[in-house]
Amino acid sequence: GAVVSQHPSWVICKSGTSVKIECRSLDFQATTMFWYRQFPKQSLMLMATSNEGSKATYEQGVEKDKFLINHASLTLSTLTVTSAHPEDSSFYICSARDRDRGPYNSPLHFGNGTRLTVT
Amino acid sequence: SQQGEEDPQALSIQEGENATMNCSYKTSINNLQWYRQNSGRGLVHLILIRSNEREKHSGRLRVTLDTSKKSSSLLITASRAADTASYFCATTGADSWGKLQFGAGTQVVVTP
Secondary structure, three states: OOOEEEEOOEEEEOOOOOEEEEEEEOOOOOOEEEEEEEOOOOOEEEEEEEEOOOOOEEOOOOOOOOEEEEEEEOOEEEEEEOOOOHHHOEEEEEEEEOHHHOOOOOOOEEOOOEEEEEO | OOOOEEEOOEEEEEOOOOEEEEEEOOOOOOEEEEEEEOOOOOEEEEEEEEOOOOEEEEOOEEEEEEOOOOEEEEEEOOOOHHHOEEEEEEEEOOOOOOOEEEOOOEEEEEEO
């Protein structure tokens, strides 16, 4: 159980275009989802917290107009990288917490990540 | 911002040996969690230890937590080649969303 599906697993796009990444919780409902970014051989950097039915909360230094997050249902959050540039190339990972487990003392369930390459 | 520091950054051992990695953090926590990441993949939750716990076991994994030193350790006993991965500690603080802040990670290579 507790499967998170992230799609696509990889995408190549041209500079200036927008890319949408989907994150779905398949067998549980997630009030809160988190989006991370990871550079090669580095740790995960939290970008934003996505809350169902409300605006996302962005971490300091993350441009909310560039990384649009929509959490329209209890099982789906999307991250749209707008007007992508080569420096946006990275590994993006979503995670979700089972809403029945509460925000504390419960694990996050991760998608398999999306490798974005902007040419 | 990253919460924790981990050491070592990289660890190379042979099958059957034990692997130990450490994690330090800076602020007060509700719990500390360890995750494993295989190359190019998402993270898999390994174990969660609450701030009022000192030690926890799960199969070949043993985690300790010392809140006075703000540190934790993960021990993998009798390692296998399949344990080759990056291991991250992550902490949950007192904010309202329970978001995780990750450490830098330890890259473990287990050779047959």
